[in-house]
Amino acid sequence: MVKNLRKLIEQVAKEKNIPEWLVEKALKNSIALAIKKDRKIKNHVEVELAEDEIKVYILHKGERVPIDIVPEEMNRIAAYAAKEEFLKELERADEERRYLEFIELEGEIVIGIVRRIAENGDLIVDLGKVMAILPKREQIPKETYKVGDRLKALLLRVVRRKGSYEIILSRTHPNFLRKLLEAEVSEIKEGEVDILNIVREPGERAKVLVRSKDARVDPVGIVVGLKGSKIAPITKELSGERIDVIRATENTEELVRKSLAPAPVVDIRMDPKLKKVEVAVPKDKLSVAIGKRGLNVKLANKITGWYIDVMSEEDFRKLSQMR
Structure with missing residues (x-):
């Protein structure tokens, strides 16, 4: 038998x-x-x-x-x-x-077709052999979708629920941007340039910390490309998300300055115990340094690991005199 x-x-x-x-x-x-x-x-x-x-x-x-x-x-x-x-x-x-x-594809980019939009805004995406879900929380806020749309997403994870499987996708995860960069910039895929960290406000702004294996090579120029040729298609894929590429350095002061670009930093005061940095910028550049809804300085905090307090030159001097 x-x-x-x-x-x-x-x-x-x-x-x-x-x-x-x-x-x-x-x-x-x-x-x-x-x-x-x-x-x-x-x-x-x-x-x-x-x-x-x-x-x-x-x-x-x-x-x-x-x-x-x-x-x-x-x-x-x-x-x-x-x-x-x-x-x-x-x-x-x-x-x-x-x-x-598809478990083997976790952490990779997949391409699918939107087959259905649930009442809660989740997208049911056809990956060919199986269906996946792009939850509302994993969608770039400014994006809208319709049935039949083709989309790219990160295969975040495959989970088992009540005896069946569910594939969860994401377009907001930092690794989605990482994989897009790997696909666009051969030097990243080949290991000549390392991505050390990525912070994002999906659809709005991102900061990417990079380092070159060869100290003589500019990793920022490689990643951005000539006249932005490599970063532009990624920005387009992410619905206009502005991507700031920053060269890694052991010098924290220099890293803070780079993280606030394009705003010029006039003066800087660091408190290593509190891991806090006070930064002075020209008054007319204050809004650039802080960014829309405080996004630029918020992401700068995350990418550097320091709390950055941005103020005008005048306020910086006043604070110095009071101490």
Whole structure:
């Protein structure tokens, strides 16, 4: 009996291009369901294919209690299961196989078509073999979508929920920008330029900290490209998100100055204990340094790891005199 089932598993796995372990799981599930129906069992039933026999257990209060089923009865139940339940379980196994393939793509960019827009704003995206979800929270706020739109997104994770799989996508995660940069800038993919950190306000602004393996090479110029040729298509993909590329340095003062560009820093005062920096900029450049809705300085805080207090030259001097 078991030998025949093993042959069936091998044959189906080959025909359907499904791993043997998934086919075996489907067959055991179908036999378990048939036993539950036949004996009117409500508890969970587990089936094992031993060397020369099929072993059956009932899960009762966390314990596996073996059930004795005579070979003739087991043959009848297994034959019924193979006809009635196996195809359904096989469909589930095939679906599981397709989702498991996407686990290997976690952290990579995928391309899909919007098939449906849920009431809560989540997008159901067709990735070809499976459907995925781009939740509202993972969408760039200023973007709007319609059914049939083609979109790129980061495959954030594959999760299992209630016996089925769910693929979660993101367009707001920093790694989406990282992967876009890798695709556009060959030097990043080849390891000549490293991305040390990325902070984003999706659709608005991002700061990217980069370092070149060769100190003589300007990593910012490489990433931005001639007249912005490499960064421009990424900005377009991210609905106009402005991307500031910053060269990494061990000099914190210099890093703070670069992080606030294009605003010129006139003076700077650092408090290493509090990890706080007070920065003076020309009055007419104050709004540039702070940025719209405070975004520039907020992202500068994150990329440097220091709290940056931006003020005009006048206020900076007044504060110095008061101390």
